[in-house]
Amino acid sequence: MRIYMDNASSAPVDKRVIEAMFPYFDTHVGNPTSLHSSGIDARRALENARESVASLIKAQSKEIIFTSGGTESNNIALRGAAQRKKKKGNHIIITAIEHMSVVNTCKDLQREGFEVTTVPVDKYGLVDQARIEAEITNRTIIISCQYANSEIGTIQPIAQIGAMTREQDIIFHVDAVAAAGKIHIDVQQDNIDLLSISSNDLYGPRGVGALYVRSGILLRPVMTGGGQERGLRSGSENIPAIVGMGKACEIIKEEIKSDSGRMESLQERLIEGVLGNMQHAYLTGHRTRRLPHIASYRFSFIEGESIILSLNDLGIEASTGSACSVKTLEPSHVLIAIGLRPEEAHGSLLLSLNRWNTEKEVDYVLESLPLVVDRLRALSPLYNGD
Amino acid sequence: MDIDYSEKVKEHFRNPRNVGTIKDADAVGRVGNPVCGDVMEIQLKIEDNIIKDIKFQTFGCASAIATSSMITEMAKGKTLDEALEITRNDVADELDGLPPIKMHCSNLAADALHSAIEDYMEKQKKGELKLGENEYDV
Numbered sequence: 153m154r155i156y157m158d159n160a161s162s163a164p165v166d167k168r169v170i171e172a173m174f175p176y177f178d179t180h181v182g183n184p185t186s187l188h189s190s191g192i193d194a195r196r197a198l199e200n201a202r203e204s205v206a207s208l209i210k211a212q213s214k215e216i217i218f219t220s221g222g223t224e225s226n227n228i229a230l231r232g233a234a235q236r237k238k239k240k241g242n243h244i245i246i247t248a249i250e251h252m253s254v255v256n257t258c259k260d261l262q263r264e265g266f267e268v269t270t271v272p273v274d275k276y277g278l279v280d281q282a283r284i285e286a287e288i289t290n291r292t293i294i295i296s297c298q299y300a301n302s303e304i305g306t307i308q309p310i311a312q313i314g315a316m317t318r319e320q321d322i323i324f325h326v327d328a329v330a331a332a333g334k335i336h337i338d339v340q341q342d343n344i345d346l347l348s349i350s351s352n353d354l355y356g357p358r359g360v361g362a363l364y365v366r367s368g369i370l371l372r373p374v375m376t377g378g379g380q381e382r383g384l385r386s387g388s389e390n391i392p393a394i395v396g397m398g399k400a401c402e403i404i405k406e407e408i409k410s411d412s413g414r415m416e417s418l419q420e421r422l423i424e425g426v427l428g429n430m431q432h433a434y435l436t437g438h439r440t441r442r443l444p445h446i447a448s449y450r451f452s453f454i455e456g457e458s459i460i461l462s463l464n465d466l467g468i469e470a471s472t473g474s475a476c477s478v479k480t481l482e483p484s485h486v487l488i489a490i491g492l493r494p495e496e497a498h499g500s501l502l503l504s505l506n507r508w509n510t511e512k513e514v515d516y517v518l519e520s521l522p523l524v525v526d527r528l529r530a531l532s533p534l535y536n537g538d
Numbered sequence: 539m540d541i542d543y544s545e546k547v548k549e550h551f552r553n554p555r556n557v558g559t560i561k562d563a564d565a566v567g568r569v570g571n572p573v574c575g576d577v578m579e580i581q582l583k584i585e586d587n588i589i590k591d592i593k594f595q596t597f598g599c600a601s602a603i604a605t606s607s608m609i610t611e612m613a614k615g616k617t618l619d620e621a622l623e624i625t626r627n628d629v630a631d632e633l634d635g636l637p638p639i640k641m642h643c644s645n646l647a648a649d650a651l652h653s654a655i656e657d658y659m660e661k662q663k664k665g666e667l668k669l670g671e672n673e674y675d676v
Contacts, residue, residue, distance in 0.1 A: 453597065454597065455575050455576075455597060455598050455599050455602075457599035457600060458551075458598070458599055458600055458603065461551065461600050465552065474575065474599075493573070494572075494573045494574075494575075495572035495573050495575070498572070498575045530557070531554065531557055531595060531596055531597075531603060532577075532595060532596070532597040533568065533577055533578070533579040533595035533596065533597060534572060534577060534597045535597075
């Protein structure tokens with residue numbers, strides 16, 4: 153038995169999505185810019201997909217552009233808005249737990265003369281809207297805050313921040329890659345100007361995503377060429393992938409309530425099962441303001457790579473923010489931002505669910521985890537057996 | 539199990555040899571830092587300058603645990619001089635190699651062994667002194 157609980161890294165593609173994509177590889181081959189029937193077919197498929205994506209986040213379909221994924225969406229949003237607005241100002245505000253595609257894009261913009269302020273989060277990963285507001289100057293042009301975090305699940309007060317940014321005429325970018333399809337998103341109600349989503353997190357194919365660009369918001373394109381996607385993302389559209397993403401949005405819009413409800417009860421079982429039965433085990437992130445599919449912990453005295461490899465031997469696939477698991481040998485910046493010491497961040501474990509995970513799988517994980525943790529603690533000189 | 543590790547690393551990680559502590563150990567060596575994610579402790583029982591028993595405890599990744607396990611096998615039965623000659627690279631070689639990134643951070647087992655042997659030698663020096671003092675007392 154293999155149990156896959158690393159869906160925040162990569163999720164399976166829904167069979168219904170794969171089926172919808174198939175014809176667009178061989179029989180429906182047109183390019184949407186072509187004038188012939190196949191071109192018209194492709195154009196129709198593209199616009200249907202756009203409509204499905206828009207509908208999931210309560211946007212208009214003309215406000216959606218397709219990209220190659222969350223990273224590209226974040227790049228187009230931040231670089232595009234910064235370049236477009238640089239006459240007005242050069243100041244960007246982000247939070248301390250943004251995805252690396254936001255963090256590193258902002259670092260690059262800093263090299264070009266933009267100023268970036270990083271607002272800290274509390275120990276649950278929550279950002280305080282008042283702290284963002286306190287950093288705003290008359291040079292502030294963009295505030296970028298993720299909807300929810302993919303490593304600790306914490307959901308931010310997006311509506312509050314949105315109301316504030318709209319009032320102050322600052323562009324509000326939201327990275328909703330982790331949140332989309334898991335909780336309801338309404339870009340109108342939350343006053344969001346730019347919103348990034350990724351197809352794979354919706355059980356669609358990898359390598360495709362979207363950026364919501366509110367009507368009236370102007371961006372300077374990062375990719376220039378034939379002017380596809382309102383000139384914001386030139387290059388022939390990846391129609392099979394886009395059709396897949398559209399189908400994934402269509403499905404998840406119908407099933408979000410049942411999906412998220414089911415995952416939330418599994419998540420609850422995972423959290424309670426660990427915190428209630430294991431010593432020196434702690435939840436990371438917020439207890440209630442969290443995405444329904446993220447069960448994140450840290451275990452004292454042991455190291456995350458060892459946990460992951462031991463779980464893998466028992467057929468369970470998960471991930472960790474431990475420094476030993478990545479090429480940079482630095483612990484997850486998210487775990488450090490919520491105040492964990494590096495040695496604490498080493499012992500982190502992330503179980504991220506998908507719509508197909510079962511209670512039986514959760515129970516197997518709950519049986520296996522203590523075996524792994526106990527074995528590693530027995531090996532650890534930091535653990536004295538209490 | 540991770541693709542980057544050799545079969546030997548995996549095997550030692552899954553079934554580490556000589557885990558634990560020694561009652562009345564003659565020497566202890568502890569290296570590493572929890573901040574970096576690796577702490578190794580090696581305990582020795584020594585008779586006639588030969589390592590009669592060796593145990594380890596390690597906090598760290600799979601390669602940290604595997605190198606610790608491997609060095610206990612390599613050092614057991616060796617004289618102290620022979621054991622001091624075991625290098626980090628020897629341990630990695632015995633394990634059929636480590637991923638390059640793990641060569642520095644998680645390959646501290648030789649350091650832990652050497653630290654334990656140095657601890658023993660320090661104690662020996664002090665012990666001789668102590669013996670002298672005792673004689674004085676009598």
